[in-house]
Amino acid sequence: MLSLEMIQDAKKVLEGVATVTPLFQSKCINPDADVYIKCENMQVTGSFKLRGAYYKTVNLTEEEAKHGVVACSAGNHAQGVALAAQKKNIPAVICMPAGAPLAKVEATRSYGAEVVLVPGVYDDAAAKATELKNEKGYTFLHPFNDDYVMAGQGTVGLEILEHLEDVEVVLVPIGGGGLISGVACAIKSLKPSCKVYGVQAAGAPSMYNSIRDGKIETLEEVSTVADGIAVKQPGDKTFEMCQKYVDGIVTVTEEEIASGILLLLEKHKMVAEGAGAVSVAAAMHNKGDIKGKKTVCVISGGNVDINILDRIIDKGLQVNGRLTKFSLTMIDKPGQLTRLLQIIAEEGANIFNVTHDRMVRSVAVGKCVVDVTVETRNKEHCEELIKMLVSKGYDVK
Template sequence: MHDVHRTPLKQSKTINRLTGRQVFLKMENQQRTGSFKLRGALNKICSLTKEEASRGIVCASAGNHAQGVALAASERGISAKIFMPKKTPLAKVEATKSYGAEIKLTGETYQEAFTAASEDMLANGSTFVHAFDDEKVMAGQGTIALEMMQQCPDLEAIVVPVGGGGLIAGIAVAAKTFHPQLKVIGVQSQGAPATYNQFTGKNTGYMNQAKSIADGIVVKKPGKHTYPVIEQFVDEMVTVSDEEIAYAIIFMLEREKTLVEGAGAAAVASLLCNKIDGQRNKVGCIVSGGNVDLSKIEHYRKLSHQFLDEKPLTSMS
């Protein structure tokens, strides 16, 4: 069975100069399937019993988890049925199909696809592989932190994009187990701040509406299993606007020659836009994925210009 890539941890002189610190970018956009999600999916699917595997897998995803599950299932020879929202970009649907999964386009949002997948699981007795709210999935994502601590043993903080919380929960447990003093900071989109709201005591975290260009982290409520882990092990949570995320996407494309999706740009945006306090100098930053719908790049460019017009970065002059 194939493994996940040990992705590069790289620095950017430009980002270091603009932020006044040493930033180490963990390039999960270069992971197989184009995102970190393969790690959790592979860990979960490799740990299924023969009996669980024989029933086939079902899951719901807006894109990256779908590709991770489809690839991991095909490598273990398990059939996979994946429910995706109708508006999922064609590139993500085709990529998932190419790994051999059966695709069902259902509903307008991830939540509706998730409901349909849950009903299918009950009807057919399939094994459900959740996108984030699962301990094996969280543990798989936590391998990123283990790699980062090997690649740069004196990191002082890790900045992580947060949707349902599987990535930050796994990273926080791994980081705090080996380096309790390492700070773990979560970043959410201002348009989908469910976990941020609960973490900062604003409300219980459930949102009727959630919208952002960072579709990979648009989740309406914190995970039942992920949130208690976040509450225990995460140090800080911040939010970034769509304009700031778009600025980070275009920045990474133009300055770093690398394609980063909205969710993957969120952590970068928090650093470029000074959302993280300045006490920690060596900061790891998770660039979680690169599966961009290329037709939206022009829209991101416009949002980025809007951001720069409204808040010129003094350090960029």
Template structure:
């Protein structure tokens, strides 16, 4: 079977009663930052929290009764797992999913919640794929590849149909790329409808296997690496996908782990959207200036999924606040007597700082037992505001120092 506009339109019919038509909205904040018209296609609002349900459900529709009887098995970092589990349960088919030991807990719990048996094995996708192949040989279950499958690619391609139905004037769609199934489907559909549209893939620079494959002209395998964008941490792109990537994808750019984290943070703060690393990658690439020639163009950034551990989200928020100097850290030398600490905390509050951590060094400093170094963490609206607070404290006679862990 060939991947083409007809197979993608058929997939849209197959999945339309189950899959949501997800929001596509204009964001003035990021448009102004990037000097182009940016629209976010929010597949993080899809059932199961990611686009993968589209391809998984289309694959289940196309299985024979005999294949369904034997059950299905898949390997996944998380989103394909949930999509397959949901789709299999909808068809009353037994599902087994092999996930990496490093998969976010939220994805593991959700996959079990959708009715699948979960086996955790290895550190990255390629490790759990090998385990899934082993289990498939033992059980005879039908293997559902997360990307290297025409039915799966066709299901993912329905995203492009929705985008161009709602925004026919789109000039570019930016897509996360790992194994290549998502971008293959989107690129095939979009280019078939509008040949002038640009399709750009975004991949973590620490495991840019699709970019390396395009540059070499053949499928390349890179050493496994764990990116914050775990959903696109794939060592080897699919060979079927690669043919469509070569034909339809205009460019693949790479982004750093810091850029991915910043993209996640910005989506949370400015658009109130929770996105996993892969989902934030297209916007991250735009914010990092990695995508050229889009001035004044209509650009769709695909937010492919939102399945991220809440603990990871909390770490990213704290990290970015520190990097942006909106969470400042400093020590203050205080006389160790009643009321001095309370007075200082009150003064910081009056200046607009929110004291989140106070820790007093139990060891005396060089001045002896009557003085102590107190460590502060304070959140502020901006870097400039933080500087103002520290300067005013110094002007008031306080001795400030660096934040040294004790």
């Protein structure tokens, strides 16, 4: 069973393998709390997952290692297992959801593992990995529901306490629960007064629902940009650890996740994937009891899919009122569009895109629909612009 002694042993084993990642203060996440960031996005392989994967691999028996290993992952555990197996000269097969970010798939292959892409989400990849285990005799390395894996992840908690002894709150992303199980066990064992809160995406609240209802529950589906924590069902071991050590679990929306990613990019020049940014999103939007408290946000990973990063940024800009799209109907006469654009410019908004359409069926002859996307300073500036347009007689939607 997971214990502080196991976590402390994992810390020794990981010396020279895993990086002791930075922990620094952020002045821009929440003005009402003293917030710090634990940067596991700067870990080897770009995620905390190496810690648990390596500690588990080191503790395989000679017989287990001889058969090779199989694992299932949305991407980060895949890379951790692949690198750990490479270091120990153990063959590795990794089952990943077919929709996993290409960057994670290619990175896993680069560490020498065989990748099997499985239609569906993490749980479907898990079923395939179990099938291969039974068929080929591989040793299965679970991504979260394993004492050694949880112990490896718990070294993040030890590092937080070493670098910030007076920490009062720690916010930790939750997918299956391996990271928060280890972190909470370490922190609660050494500093019981420190609160540990888990953070899940609202579109994948498997642990949140399970803890709320006092039993392990399985979601019918998950939908979130935070692919690394899109897990339908927590493990029995992680569920038990969360019941024992975690003070509460909160959820964040897709818009809040996007705003967290955007803040880290813009203010700290730091890339975080959706799963990694949920803790920052929670702190930004006052999820959990953090007001006036020294709070650490664990950024669990930075392996974001570059192909969707621009969409995430756009969503974050929209949430913050800095990118706004609106439609209006106006008379289709020469000079009218110029007048509209002049008003927008005078209000200090930057025009991003304009579409002029006179072929809309529901619009009367002699009128047209104009769709405008503008960049504004903030929500207040956006509201001022809309108010000005309405005062000039425009029907803004």
